[in-house]
Amino acid sequence: MNNALTALIAICQRELLRFFGQRARMLAALVRPLIWLLVFAAGFRAALGLSITPPYETYITYESYIVPGLCGMILLFNGMQSSLSLVMDREMGTMRLLLTAPVPRWWLLSCKLIAGAVISVLQAYVFLAVCAMYGITFAPVSYILALPALFLTALMLGALGIALSSTVKQLENFAGVMNFVIFPMFFLSSALYPLWKMAEASALLRDICLVNPFTHGVEMIRFALYQKVDWINWAVTLVALAVFLGLALWGYNPAKRLISRKV
Amino acid sequence: MKRFLLTTACLLMASPTLAAEIWVSNEKDDTISVIDVETLEVTRTIPTGERPRGITFNSDYSRLYICASDSDAVQVMDPVTGEILHDLPSGEDPEQFVLAPDNRHLWIANEDDAVTTVVDVETRKVVAQINVGIEPEGMAVSPDGKTVITTSETTNMAHWIDTESHQIYANSLVDARPRHAEFVNEGTELWVSAEIGGTISIFDTATQQEKAKIGFEIQGVHPDLIQPVGFEFTPDHKTAFVALGPSNHVAVIDAETLEVEGYILVGRRVWHLAFSPDHTRLFTTNGVSGDVTVIDVASRKPVKTIKVGRFPWGAAMKP
Numbered sequence: 001m002n003n004a005l006t007a008l009i010a011i012c013q014r015e016l017l018r019f020f021g022q023r024a025r026m027l028a029a030l031v032r033p034l035i036w037l038l039v040f041a042a043g044f045r046a047a048l049g050l051s052i053t054p055p056y057e058t059y060i061t062y063e064s065y066i067v068p069g070l071c072g073m074i075l076l077f078n079g080m081q082s083s084l085s086l087v088m089d090r091e092m093g094t095m096r097l098l099l100t101a102p103v104p105r106w107w108l109l110s111c112k113l114i115a116g117a118v119i120s121v122l123q124a125y126v127f128l129a130v131c132a133m134y135g136i137t138f139a140p141v142s143y144i145l146a147l148p149a150l151f152l153t154a155l156m157l158g159a160l161g162i163a164l165s166s167t168v169k170q171l172e173n174f175a176g177v178m179n180f181v182i183f184p185m186f187f188l189s190s191a192l193y194p195l196w197k198m199a200e201a202s203a204l205l206r207d208i209c210l211v212n213p214f215t216h217g218v219e220m221i222r223f224a225l226y227q228k229v230d231w232i233n234w235a236v237t238l239v240a241l242a243v244f245l246g247l248a249l250w251g252y253n254p255a256k257r258l259i260s261r262k263v
Numbered sequence: 264m265k266r267f268l269l270t271t272a273c274l275l276m277a278s279p280t281l282a283a284e285i286w287v288s289n290e291k292d293d294t295i296s297v298i299d300v301e302t303l304e305v306t307r308t309i310p311t312g313e314r315p316r317g318i319t320f321n322s323d324y325s326r327l328y329i330c331a332s333d334s335d336a337v338q339v340m341d342p343v344t345g346e347i348l349h350d351l352p353s354g355e356d357p358e359q360f361v362l363a364p365d366n367r368h369l370w371i372a373n374e375d376d377a378v379t380t381v382v383d384v385e386t387r388k389v390v391a392q393i394n395v396g397i398e399p400e401g402m403a404v405s406p407d408g409k410t411v412i413t414t415s416e417t418t419n420m421a422h423w424i425d426t427e428s429h430q431i432y433a434n435s436l437v438d439a440r441p442r443h444a445e446f447v448n449e450g451t452e453l454w455v456s457a458e459i460g461g462t463i464s465i466f467d468t469a470t471q472q473e474k475a476k477i478g479f480e481i482q483g484v485h486p487d488l489i490q491p492v493g494f495e496f497t498p499d500h501k502t503a504f505v506a507l508g509p510s511n512h513v514a515v516i517d518a519e520t521l522e523v524e525g526y527i528l529v530g531r532r533v534w535h536l537a538f539s540p541d542h543t544r545l546f547t548t549n550g551v552s553g554d555v556t557v558i559d560v561a562s563r564k565p566v567k568t569i570k571v572g573r574f575p576w577g578a579a580m581k582p
Binding site: 042052057058059060061 | 483511528529530556557565566567568
């Protein structure tokens with residue numbers, strides 16, 4: 001247990017040091033959602049139309065609607081970026097060093113996942129602070145209630161990233177992950193448009209959005225920011241986390257061909 | 264003493280705990296929706312005459328007057344039972360009205376007839392009809408009850424009527440389509456909203472001259488959509504809330520500096536407003552979206568939107 005805790009702290013420290021050492025990464029993580037908020041949302045202010053759907057109890061601006069989705073965007077990109085670092089660790093040989101630690105492999109991966117999620121959540125809170133300065137505020141208690149929703153979504157997306165990283169042999173191949181995972185996951189979700197709006201375009205599109213676990217992560221954050229809970233979102237996100245974590249552990253099993261050849 | 268305590272207890276238990284309500288007229292549904300101010304839910308829907316628009320209570324809230332425009336009548340309702348007690352002779356197409364401080368004379372704008380009708384609510388008789396401009400709508404009475412204002416939508420004027428002689432003693436030009444009028448600051452000022460003009464004009468009551476004008480500008484909203492209609496003041500008359508029609512916003516104005524301090528997003532085509540009795544909440548009737556948005560007055564944020572009937576128009580508070 002002592003070793004396990006030491007490993008967790010060490011990995012978290014390493015990730016945090018790495019993150020704070022890369023100022024450009026923090027800036028990039030913030031600039032991306034801010035461009036969406038300040039440019040995209042401003043242009044689409046009137047285009048969204050009006051409809052009150054839970055958790056909203058009154059009419060909201062598009063800027064307010066898009067904020068939980070942009071928090072999700074931060075978690076998604078950071079989750080994938082953390083897994084990118086795993087590929088790098090493997091190429092550089094750092095992973096071999098890590099694996100010599102006297103703790104089980106599954107715990108090492110979980111530590112990596114938790115460390116990545118902590119950084120994702122930190123970034124999301126910085127973004128929420130910038131939103132507050134821009135005038136999009138939530139009730140003070142909402143920022144506390146959003147923490148478990150943000151953390152669980154970050155874990156789920158991080159687990160997906162780790163599962164994917166086990167299949168990526170080289171750093172160069174990661175561009176494929178961007179095209180085939182991040183973008184579809186983000187655009188085919190309720191991050192930018194509510195599901196009723198998607199249904200107006202096509203019922204199939206709405207159904208695809210509904211099976212996307214990212215949608216449920218975003219909705220979980222949205223509900224938490226308005227001090228509400230939709231247990232279906234929690235259940236889907238938890239199940240997705242379990243599945244992705246299982247896949248990640250399976251992917252990093254030394255008995256598996258991919259990983260045994262590289263590590 | 265024991266009997267007294269027992270009687271008091273029985274009386275307390277017997278008296279129902281009446282919560283404050285907001286009554287909203289639904290123009291297309293021919294109904295009134297009653298909203299509980301505490302629970303923010305519609306507790307009753309009461310049928311009325313055709314096309315109810317302006318509504319107002321008498322001073323002790325024992326009667327509700329309803330402008331049933333397409334029934335060409337002002338209806339008198341018992342707010343407890345929701346029963347229409349009788350109609351008042353209102354003239355054709357009554358749209359808005361104001362009850363004089365004497366609680367007896369109802370001054371009614373007859374949109375189609377270009378007249379203002381004065382009705383005695385006790386004798387149920389028309390006391391006078393005054394020719395005014397075309398399509399009269401906004402009605403206001405000074406706190407001393409000596410002057411009544413009728414605004415005419417097409418003539419673009421506020422008509423100053425002496426309540427004793429029933430004569431117009433002054434006309435003031437306003438921007439296009441004046442909709443609503445209110446006396447403020449103990450009757451020393453008159454505020455009139457102009458829907459198409461997109462402004463609020465402020466007149467000096469003593470001279471009937473315009474002394475200031477307020478314009479509106481909402482980022483991302485076309486100026487043509489900014490159409491001021493109803494407005495309400497906080498009890499200290501320091502802040503005014505103005506419904507801006509199809510811009511779907513309510514403006515907040517510092518009534519002293521006349522600066523617009525902010526805009527609050529509400530439902531579609533906001534018509535009129537009513538405060539809760541403690542003035543902590545403001546209720547807006549959103550015509551096109553068929554709902555009422557509740558604004559927290561202190562934070563100036565919308566807290567909830569409540570579905571009512573089709574095309575809610577007028578709003579009145581009952582404590």
